[in-house]
Amino acid sequence: MFELNEEQRLIQKSVHEFAKKELAPKASYWDVHEEFPWDLVKKMAEIGLTGLRLPAFYGxxxxxxxxxxxxxxxxxxxxxxxAIILCGCNITGKLLLHGSETIKNNYLPDIVKGRCILAFAAMESEAGSDIRAIKTTAKRMKNTYVVNGEKSMITFAEVAQGFVVLVKTDVKSREGISCIFVEANRPGIDIQRLQGFGWRATKWGNIALSDVQVPAENLIGEKNSALSMLKPTVQEQRALTGLIALGTAKQALGEAVEYAKNRKVFGKPLGKFEGIQFKLVEDFTQLQAARLTCFQALHLIQKNAAEASKWAAMANLIGGETAYRVVNDAMDVYGGLGYSRELPLERYLRDIKAIQIASATLKMEIGQGILGKEFLPYT
Incomplete structure (x- = not known):
């Protein structure tokens, strides 16, 4: 049976109290004004959240x-x-461990201290689910790589101090893909801001790279081996973002339960009506099942288990789908008030949609795990 140990319970309690006191009061502000919360990133760094997965050597x-x-x-x-920002700090930041000592020393301590954020630039307008179809290239020219291409819908694009860019280093092979670290202040980079439905504080956008020159030592990992290097990174990101969606939904459900206990209709609490009570019970049950799937996925990824990829995809799929349904039901419990901006429910729903929308890719990968690679639609 899955259960938290004593240390994990203490961490859960302390982070809960911190987030309720320091993060909750301004969450709506960052969303409305579409500002990146640098002051909160520094506060999260003070209690170690920005460097949870990073080595002690770098803090x-x-x-x-x-x-x-x-x-x-x-x-x-x-x-x-x-939470998405922390995921970026710990997941993208960890990728730099495959980079040069210069890159690690220049960026990892600042990530841990909340002074730096990096963006992972993989997706392109014609390369989403099929990441091997990317067209961005990095050509070796003596001691430099020259990067050309466009990246789409990149989280933290406007505020990142650097980009881990997925590039083709062998244009003749679908597997000839590498990771290149590109400092944000290099000439030839143009960022187009995108206004999103959700994740409004993450400053996402499109990135155009035109003859951007970076040192050859900015290669992250081995040349033409990015896809194998990124496999555990993708697994971690999927399981963690599934859990992030469920965390938001857990809060929405808790708020809906309190409202159902206190709101009087026809002289009795709303929660006494079966239509409301059964909906809340079903959502609670599905939420707990989804959370267990995510934690099981994290456990398997930590063990480097063979089935980790399938469970990571399942965690992201069930996390996003369940969270969206739970928040939508919470809005229904509140009725017309739930549809208003007076409550945070509409923000919860918008933010969760970013995770829930990736379900098609996830289902393909789960299908591969169940049926075998020969059943993938692109093989």
Whole structure:
């Protein structure tokens, strides 16, 4: 049976109290004004959240994945965008461990201290689910790589100090893909801001790279081996973002339950009506089942288990789908008030949609795990 140990319970309690006090009061502000919450990132850094998965050598906590998931779930209850930021710090930041000593020393300590955020630039307008179809290239020219291409819908694009860019280093092979670190202040970079439905504080946008020159030592990992290097990173990101969605939904459900207990209709609490009570019970049950799936996925990823990829995809799929349904039902419990901006429910729903929308890719990968690679639609 899955249960938290004593240390994890203490972490859960302390992060919950921190997020409720420090993050919740301004969550709506960052969303409305579409501002990146640098002051809150620094506060999260002070208690170690920005470096949960990073090595102690650089100031990190070296926390295991389950503990990281516990922390991010609690943050997501009070500020979904801050949880996504922490995911970026710990997941994209960890990719730099495959880079040069210069890159690690220049960026990892600042990530841990909340002074730096990086963006992972993979997706393109014609390369989403089929990441091997990317067209961005990095050509070796003596001691530099020259990067050309366009990246779409990149989280933190406007505020990142650097980009981990997925590029083709062998244009003749679908597998010839590498990761290149590109500093944000290099000439030839143009960022187009995007206004999103949700995740409004994450400053996402499109990135155009035109003859951007970076040193050859900015290669992250081995040349033409990015897809294998990124496999555990993608697994962690999927399981953690599934849990982030559920953290936000957990808060919405708790608010709906309190409202149902106190709102009087026809002289009795709303929660006494079966139509409301059964909806809340079903949502609570599905939420707990989805959370267990996410924690099981994190456990398997930590063990480097063979089935980790399938469970990571399942965690992201069930996390997003369940969270969206739970928040939508919470809005129904509140009735017309739930549809208003007087409550945070509409913000919860908008933020969760960003995770829930990726379901098609996830279903393909789960299908591969169940049926085998020969059943993938692109093989």
């Amino acid at each position: 990190g906590m070296e926390a295991d994945l389950v503990t990281t998931g516990i922390a991010l779930e609690e943050v997501a209850r009070f500020d979904h965008n801050c």
